[in-house]
Amino acid sequence: MERDAIPAPLKRAVLVEAGHRCAIPTCHHTTTELAHIIPWAQTKEHTFDNLIALCPNCHTRFDTKGEIDRKAMKIYKQNLGLLNNRYGELERRVFEVLAQSNERVFVVGAGSDILLNNAVKDGLFEDKNVYGLSLDLQSDDGFKKSFPLSFTYWLTDAGVEFIKRYAIGDDLS
Ligand SMILES: [Zn+2]
Structure with missing residues (x-):
């Protein structure tokens, strides 16, 4: 049986799932090719x-050299689905940055707090309510409110564990 080319829409969907990057979190190279898990x-x-989606190097390590086994590849694939369904773009970027930096504290601007909501709800990040920049509004009729402009988050122990598992490609479900 002749092998057909991967249809363009399917190829696109697989690349979008991985954000057009190698699906292995510790790699994330931007040159991608598609690999068959089985x-x-x-x-x-x-x-x-x-x-x-894998970069040529990880593809070779998986397909030719066998340095990455099929079970690991299935977990990488499963984690992509889980991360995409549960977490937004900013959350996924923060996971990536934290995995590389080993930092436990980070600050984001107003608005980003909303985008980190699911990770906070899941107990991965905690708002430390650190006093930072704020916007104080006051109107003539007595309305007065202070809005924080920055939010300081602390990576919880569960968050540290999650990032560690995310970085090494452990099962996140
Ligand atoms: Zn790679």
């Missing part, structure tokens, strides 16, 4: 669940 020779089909 070899095409066995399945003889291209499906979303069996395709993952």
Whole structure:
């Protein structure tokens, strides 16, 4: 059986899932190719669940050298789905930065607090209510309110654990 090209919409969906980056969090290289998690020779089909975006180097380590095994690749794929469904773009970026920096405290501007809501709800980040910049509004009729302009978050122990598992590609579910 001849191997067909991967249809463009499917290819796009797999690349979008990984943010057009290598799906291995500690790599995230921007040059991508598609890899079959279970070899095409066995399945003889291209499906979303069996395709993952990898950089050429990780693709070789997986397919040719066997340095990354199939079970690990399935977990990377599963984590992508979980991260995409549960967390937004900013949260995923923060995970990535924290995984690389080992920092436990970070500050974001007003508005970003809303975008970090799910990670806070899941107990990964905690708002330390550190007094920082604020906007004090006051009107003639007595309305007075102070709005924080910056938010300081602390990575909880659960958050540290999550980031660690995220970085090494452990199962996040
Ligand atoms: Zn890679």
